[in-house]
Amino acid sequence: MTKRIALRGDLLDFTAEPDWGVTESPAVRFRPDHWLLIEDGRIAAVQAEAPGDDWPREDHAGRLILPGFIDTHVHSPQLDVIGSYGSELLDWLNTYTFPAERRYADPELAASGAALFLAALLAHGTTAAVVFPTVHKVSADALFAGAAERGMRLIAGKVLMDRHAPDGLRDDVVQAEADCRELIARWHGRDRLAYAVTVRFAPTSTPAQLAMAGRLCAEDPTLYLQTHVAENRDEVRWVRELFPEARSYLDVYARAGLLHARSVLAHGIWLDDADRAALRESGAQIAHSPSSNLFLGSGLFDWRAAEAAGAAVTLASDVGGGTSLSMLRTMADAYKVQAMAHQRLTAWKALHASTRGAAQALSLGHEIGSLEPGHAADLCVWDWAAGPVAQQRMAVARGLHEKVFAWLTLGDERCLVTSIVNGAVRYQR
Template structure:
């Protein structure tokens, strides 16, 4: 990675601008929600987008000419685990074995402040090098791991949503807290970080089996006391997990109901996976405004199941897409979306490039209540922007040359591209990653 220059007061980026003005319809490839402005200039003053120009804005701007390249809003990863970079691409388990064999041993190391700090720095730099400029992140149960992530994100100017993981049972020594200790840590972290710079706190329940009913009630109480807090957890990822939850919570109607009855479902709730939910669960999600973070790469890699995107969308459930590294196998949003296409194909459906990209940009920002800040190129949004090569390598170059219309071109880009296509990542108007020449 090359040394990065200081931020410009007035920056103009030339390229093919692509974003969304609404929600694309399922299966439609010529959708009016798509806003494509080829060979335009994106104008940034300080940290914010101030306009788009079809012509060169002139000498009053620091101009970067990326003609023939794709310019997108920075991707928003709504479910990813910082410490699991240590175990990405580990062999041979499904969800519950994955946690015990790989994840929990890796997370125990993050009690060490030096490990937590190095892990946070490595993780956030990796996000930026994959075109992700905002994220909803799991650290570990250790307060120091959340502090490290918040502080590292603040230094980079990133929009980051995270919070100390809550686990007071069914976890090994060194990864369990208790209700009173966890509440003290949460309140201290909220006081220090929530609302500072571009940081927000998420009440972070690992998943229902690793929290006692008392801890879940405490988490719900935190959410009710402050509606600006986020909540993140997992739900209905794997059939064995669903069966376990049913045994642990026999009074609950469903896995999702465990969270609903303690007040953990609200418009700032992010629930990863949601594969094994029924129609009543979908109605609850629609009523409460909670979103599902769909993690196709992880679902395929761990053999968890096939998420039914159009069924959930038809029920009014808000959706985003997420890498779920390290259950997922890459921080690349393009690879995640390519796997999303395969999941829907196995369900007899076809995910368009527009539905996929929307769920990683404008759709994700809307689901998080952040569409006035990120996810598109509207006036006065923060300039979280990424510049991409349309093609990288002989095969992609040839495929691009044969593309007949925009959707075909963008779908091929999603399918054939990855972080090697990334030229630069801007966070609030400042270059935070540039590809080495």
Template sequence: MSFTNQKNFAHTPTEPRRWALRGDLLDFTAAPGWGDTTAAAVRFDRDHWLLIEDGRIVGRQAQAPDASWARKDHAGQLVLPGFIDTHVHCPQLEVIASYGTELLDWLERYTFPSECAFADPARSRAGAELFLDALLASGTTSAVVFATVHKTSAEALFQGAMTRGMRLITGKVLMDRHAPDGLRDDVTQAERDCVDLIQRFHGQARLSYAVTVRFAPTSTPEQLAMAGALCRSDASLYMQTHVAENRAEVEWVARLFPEARSYLDVYERVGLVHERAVLAHGIWLDDADKRLIAERGAQVAHCPSSNLFLGSGLFDWSGAGFNVSLASDVGGGTSLSLPRNMGDAYKIQALRGQRLTAWTALHAATRGAAEALQLGDEIGGLSVGQAADLCVWDWAQGPVAQARDAAARELHERVFAWMTLADERNLAACYVAGRQRV
């Protein structure tokens, strides 16, 4: 749903309807070029004001507003659009930092047992509350989220996000094979659950439904076909899944689907690769896969922390040729903080002989992700008409970071040091649709 077709977001009784925020404003007017450290695509307004009314940005100016505007003064602090995490698992907070396995063993040993508990509606509600608050405390105001196979887990996420005014994309996970008891559905019931959730939540407030295929091995061909049919029935639906994360996983898919040209082709054959598809990881894609993703307008959610932690591989960002957004992939990832994931993304590219700029990393977590999700008019920037989803950050926390910040000679150097050294402790305030949440 386009933001421009939505009603204004109501303000809370304790907050003014019209208010202005002062700080160092940074967002993007275009996609930065790979390796370009100049500020051509960067809009940086030091010591400026954002004017916010009814949850939207209505102005951006150097001079202080008149006395009719309430003011929040964050002078000397960095103001960014709220981050967009394009791949993260709500039920996996309790298995974050689990020791010693690669992807497939990790799922069996840690992830699946944790997700079984979300059959309980009370557990789903508690998990969603914890998860959504943790996102906000990390500076993430919008997310594409995996629930569990249980319908109640998606309901809890939708309801929690609505209460907080967040932009959230999620859906009930589809898994009808190669999963333990309590985590399998069947094609007929899964379709009924998806249709009900779509009718109740898709397009309501700031919510969207994602047809959610766990990954190809845990869905039968019949279930994959059903998922594709759902996508074809409504072009506004998203689709999220995993692809080509781990070599053993890729080999398993090849054995399960010998008729397919590649792992990605399993999804392409049933209509799951389209402009609203969010494909997590994409490390082991071949050139034909990369071309297909670009042609379809889909995106890959790059999960650097998870890829390093699980030993999955080194994503080829510079050679991708398609939309790349940034994601935490908690609990495989080790932090919900997207600045920490940006730092890990830099290290991955360094190991590949490339250098990731702060501009490319930040763009992938803000404007780039928003545009790939077709939500660029609503989120991802600090422009007039966009939702006032924004976060205020300390440029530096602690004596080492403060000394480094003081020594920075130009803007990219300063932002890169912030990206490398910052985490959720640098977050000073988080606003969602103009309401302060942190």
């Protein structure tokens, strides 16, 4: 039978990328008190008038309806270490992250951990994500299986680490390649899933493993690549010692064939102009992770410089370095990072980077990120405010940008009413 539902609310999405600093942007598409019609998992229409009696209806008048958020960099096994005290990146990995990830060799734990993580994403309004599981093949299997069960658009892959990691978290080139090929055959292109060749970061992969990862990408240009780059100054110095032949940290990946249009590179704080030009020429994106960068003291990402160079920038929670899966909190932290550089990040730029901009950077703009007929019905319904302080602020807000910026700054997962994935309700408050 045909599955239909019509939702009433204030619809907000984008038709283009907003310019920096512009609060009255023609790229913003706001359709207050409209009906969004969903049929068989896809958006069938958007209209001002109520649909016919043959459409079941949900009236969310006065609420905000947005495309589901897209988190372009997050670690599924790191819920156990979120909010851990007192370390910069390299110490934090050894003290907290690696011990937590080692436990995911257990299939039962991998399955329960994946289920918890995916449910948590949906409870924060994130309907699609680019995810690091662990080095264990079973952790990737569990994550893909859980996403398939929920109908989610998910990009992930077994983590590659064959050096500078503790026992229980190292693989080797031959076995890692075999595991990747098996996972690719099983999951890549199935349902709404895609495989990402997943290099932890350059220091934990030998040149031989990086070369193997590059071969996988070259053999199938529909594969994604995800890794970390230039997050922390000590990390950058370490990479320079390990790869003295490379011009820069980013160049390590370029030399291995890992810099291409489907590369998702987390952080990118300590890049130079040549690196930014390489990003533009390759089509790779930076997954800006402001909450994590602030929490670990890694540095302040220069979004304006990246954009001026033509590099794509998306937004990411980077849990567990980040302290919340909420993309609202991530956007609020992104504003603060840019404010430290005397730049003002608009609500439009932040929202675009978390929806349509992220979808386009992932070559998924035809499917998700906008409230467009024919697109997958991945969307969320939000209250404009939760609690008396936010409600009072919203009551006196003037103009659409001020209202949305107050929602973005003061809101969190308490504002979320429902998350819909591929037309099915996957979270209900």
